[in-house]
Amino acid sequence: MNTQVHFPYLVKAKNLFNNRSNSGFTLPEMLVVIVLIGILATLGIPNWLAFVNTQRLNTAGSEVHLAMRQAKSQATKEKLTWQASFREQDGILQWAVHATTVNPSNANWNNLDSNVRLDAETTLQISNGVRQIKFDYRGNSAPRSITISSKSGGKAKRCVYISTILGAMRTAKEHATTNNEGDYCY
Template identity: 70%
Template sequence: MHLRSLVNAKNLLNKHSSSGFTLPEMLVVVLLIGILATVGIPNWLSFVNTQRLNTAQNEVYSAMRQAQRQAIKDKLTWKASFREQDGIVQWAVHPDTVNSSNANWNNLNSNVRLDSETNLNPSLSTVQQVQFDYKGNAKSLSELGRITLSSKSGGKAKRCVIISTILGAMRTAKEHTTTNDGKYCY
């Protein structure tokens, strides 16, 4: 009797056990993953682009501050220079006596570009630069302006570093929904 109940129990387990998922269950899971990916991927890409711009803005701000500090320390004129070379935005900090083409250039993230709102020393065509005198002041009124960064992949996100006074005061800003004198980053 004991052997017969064991065989019946084994048969009962085999009838109710499952060895995998059914096709409808798999289709529901694939559909849910597809919906989540469709909603989540654009938001994730936007987040990543914004983080890249924030990092690039911090690097530009730091470069300008470094040039200002060096000018005060050395009692000489120093420059923070910016350019796009082969589609990559680059920055350099160097004394005024060093030609910007001979400076030690550093790259920003390759997905960041100089936006058309950039107007730092617009008389120069290829290199945007700001000069600081021995007191850390912007060397002239033409030094006042902004470096504006945006993403190569599009979107409305912009980040700026602005030289706002002749005393060399700097600030950072991000895009606004309304314009101020034709600029969205102020």
């Protein structure tokens, strides 16, 4: 009995195992893949870095807003004047919330992200290198603002405004054009 006639599938399977080919990729194929990965990385990395910087600014902006709200809340709760203080220490922006009777150097300072800095648009009062916003016993404050931006550059900014004498707060981010005062964050 001839196995090739009656069992053609066995012959094909036997030939597949006997004809071993070199499997894998050739050098030109590998180079094409590496070049494509490089092109995609070149296009994607700047967008990813911009996204990460924006997220850092959003987080820092939320912390600044929370610090100012905490100072206002403590002022009305304790019927004393409280302040939110901000300073740069060793290149890191820090914040503290404390009664005005406490010396800022003795306050409990908290670090913001090390890639965030105070922007020139900040209008907080400055005393001994510490920028501050004070809230009286009713939570009132003079209109002021704090603006933060990324140390690595870019146009992204985050702002917290005390927009009325009653201490109403709002947050904002950068715009493409300036307002009447020449600020981009309004």
